[in-house]
Amino acid sequence: xxxxxxxxxxxxxxxxxxxxxxxxxxxxxxxxxxxxxxxxxxxxxxxxxxxxxxxxxxxxxxxxxxxxxxxxxxxxxxxxxxxxxxxxxxxxxxxxxxxxxxxxxxxxxxxxxxxxxxxxxxxxxxxxxxxxxxxxxxxxxxxxxxxxxx
Numbered sequence: 001x002x003x004x005x006x007x008x009x010x011x012x013x014x015x016x017x018x019x020x021x022x023x024x025x026x027x028x029x030x031x032x033x034x035x036x037x038x039x040x041x042x043x044x045x046x047x048x049x050x051x052x053x054x055x056x057x058x059x060x061x062x063x064x065x066x067x068x069x070x071x072x073x074x075x076x077x078x079x080x081x082x083x084x085x086x087x088x089x090x091x092x093x094x095x096x097x098x099x100x101x102x103x104x105x106x107x108x109x110x111x112x113x114x115x116x117x118x119x120x121x122x123x124x125x126x127x128x129x130x131x132x133x134x135x136x137x138x139x140x141x142x143x144x145x146x147x148x149x150x
Contacts, residue, residue: 002078006111006120008116011096014107015073019131022056022064024098030060056096061137064096065128066102082148085121094136109140111148120145 031040035057038045046054046124056064073080096102122145128137 001076004073005148006077006081006113006118006122007146007148009108009111009122011108011110014105015072017068017104018108019101019103020068022096024096024099024104027056027060027098029039030063031057034059035125036138037104051095054097056098058092060094061096062090063103064105065126065139068102068128069106069126072104083144083146085141085143087142089140091138092136094130094134095129096130096136100136102128102136104128111141116146118132118149120147 028041029035036059039049039051039055040046040052040057040060041054043054046052073082093128105125105126105127105129108122109125113119114121121142123142126137126139126141127135130136
C-alpha cells in the first residue's frame with residue numbers, strides 16, 4: 001500500500017469523492033438517536049419550520065463527510081499519513097435533505113513543517129457539495145501529517 005506523506009502534498013492539490021445519496025431512514029434514525037429536534041425527526045413540524053421540511057442534523061452531515069473522506073484518504077491502495085486534527089472552522093451553508101446526492105472535495109490550502117520532528121502541519125478545506133452544485137458544509141481544518149523522514 002502506498003502512503004501519502006506531508007512531502008507529497010502541495011498547496012492547491014484537490015481530490016473529489018464519488019457521489020453518495022442521503023438515505024432518508026438513516027438520516028431520521030441519526031436524528032432520533034442523537035439530535036431529536038423537530039426539524040430532524042418530525043415531518044409535520046418540519047414542514048412548518050423555515051426549512052419547509054425535514055433537514056439533516058449537523059452531526060449526521062459531518063458523519064457523511066467522514067464517510068466520503070475515507071474514499072479519498074484511506075483507500076485500499078493508498079492511505080494518508082494522517083496523525084490527527086486539531087482545529088476546525090465549520091460552516092453549515094445549506095440544508096441537507098434525504099435524497100440529496102453529495103460528494104466531497106478536499107483542497108490543500110497551506111502547509112508547513114512542525115517544530116516537532118517527523119510532523120507537518122497542513123491546512124485544508126473540506127467541502128460537501130450537493131447535486132445542485134451547492135456547498136452544504138465547509139470545514140477549514142488544520143491537521144498533522146507524518147513526514148517521510150523522522
